[in-house]
Amino acid sequence: MAGRQRKPSMYDVAALAGVSHQTVSRVLNNHPSIRETTRAKVIRAIEQVNYTPNAMARALATNRTHRIGVLIDGAGHYGPNTALRGFEEAARAEGYSVDAVSVGETDDPAAGVEQLLLQGAEALCVIAPRIPSLESVRAVMRDLPVLVVTAGSAPDRLTVAVDQRAGARLAVEHLLALGHRDILHLAGPEDWLDALARLEAWEQRLAEAGLATRAPVIGDWTADFGYDYGYRSPEIDHATAIFVANDQMALGVIHGLHDRGLRVPQDISIVGFDDNPESRHFLPPLTTVRQDFHALGTLSVTQLIAAIRGVPVPQADLIAPELVVRQSTAARG
Amino acid sequence: MAGRQRKPSMYDVAALAGVSHQTVSRVLNNHPSIRETTRAKVIRAIEQVNYTPNAMARALATNRTHRIGVLIDGAGHYGPNTALRGFEEAARAEGYSVDAVSVGETDDPAAGVEQLLLQGAEALCVIAPRIPSLESVRAVMRDLPVLVVTAGSAPDRLTVAVDQRAGARLAVEHLLALGHRDILHLAGPEDWLDALARLEAWEQRLAEAGLATRAPVIGDWTADFGYDYGYRSPEIDHATAIFVANDQMALGVIHGLHDRGLRVPQDISIVGFDDNPESRHFLPPLTTVRQDFHALGTLSVTQLIAAIRGVPVPQADLIAPELVVRQSTAARG
DNA sequence: GGACTGTTTGTTAGCGGTAACATTCCGGAA
């Protein structure tokens, strides 16, 4: 009801400068045919009344909001959060503002999408998506550009991703090269595409090496889960290495193994995924697969803005991940 | 120029339902005097054309955006990020959307504030502020409600905070009780109010105990910095305990001490601050001070919305932090 | 039956911009 205090409008500026409101508009939009003296007058008036344009009114008139919606899963985790920061930064540099909605396990992603549309998003970006998020976005794909930041094939939509499969293979190959033959996998939640890709690549690489794989354990990304797994899981007794789907769980696994009386890497090797800034300071420092999350965000903006403009976008190559070898892995004892 | 595809408006709905556009508006806003049959007709029409209201137009007409701006420092860190999630969640529940701008070390916070205002924020929240952010917000305090999530006194503005001083005292007292007398402090950046509060409380508590304090080292919140400090700092030779300003740095410190040949807690005790979800899985698990960041965000929303409505807001009490004792601290050897 | 309620609906005028068209201004060519 109340309404905030009214701010000066173009008409106030126009009156003060002795011109029409449209002239003020032209000055603001750098229209070519404005006399230099007029422009100066207007600018002075703008400063005098401390005018700022009203983005809502402009959006209404132009039918352009310059706003990009981001639906983000697991915003509390390092990877998604870092990607979001990169996205935000790049978008701002291009004159777009971003409207981010984070969806948790229990939230309905469709509600998030709806909110983004209500706020007038011109395009949508889905970061680190779980399958439900993907589906809730499918319905709007014909109305506006949608980009998904994730592994997984995508014939119909835009995608930007670090190559999860390649990353997982790097991890497994590293362990194979060290002589490990019984390599377990502690996976991420099964409704996360990235988790799925890592799991599949692990299975596949082991199959290629002619090794049997045991059923992976499905975790929840948290260190707590990792601890439980490391402390209790019976299968660990027979294995010499574990490929863990993210660094946080890996930290927990190391802790759990420690409490169980197993030493890393002497008794068992651990490889993580992501390369969080903290991972190099675990005890022992964690061998892991680095992904450039920030670049992910930046690249997403490039693609989405091209799509908004209607420019044909070359489907970006997958970003290559990188193996970082530290002390949590060693040759099979 | 281009403009997205035009979506159906109230007029389209009105025409289809055979009523005036204003009646449609009334249905949408739950105006009391609408005949039930009419409401049904309108709702059916809304569904038929798949109408969604245009938030920009509504904002223009009402001069209300229902948007809250958040300026966030250190969005990459656990604490601020978690607070932001809590804030976002609570705001959405109240029917507000949040526009978050994250400012890094090098960014100009004033630019962030300006963007938030341009987007029509009705109120501003500053999370985990460094001093420059606070100053850039001071200028707009008379135009709209501003709330700062931080320690530090605040006669003029709204504040919500975990009691940093109390937290730091808990940490120091714990160490004193264990018999430590030479307690170092690795602080956060000096332009962070929270870091400052922790540092001052450390100094003060030691002074009260009649103990001398050595000049604290100023860190940057990162584990890398903590490692360097733990590995190299000469003063550590004389100390038996270190109070570290956050958990990430504490992780690095433990690593650095380890590489230096010092054992935690046998040779030296470590207390952190924040209680990140990972901290209980450090080796050794970290004794630290827990802050409820999520509650911080929720509480902020409550206060800001009250302020927007013009309701007098009782200045909230400081949220009490909690000491979590784990294995990184032990009685003085 | 007519004036008097209150409920339900319609009409009109903005909110603050931009787009499209109309107009004025000006220097140069005829």
Add this chain to the structure above:
DNA sequence: TTCCGGAATGTTACCGCTAACAAACAGTCC
């Protein structure tokens, strides 16, 4: 001087909604 054409400015309409007022339509009461 007159006329022309582009540059500079003004006018009007409209984007999609809400607020304020006006109108129509009951039902009540005397």
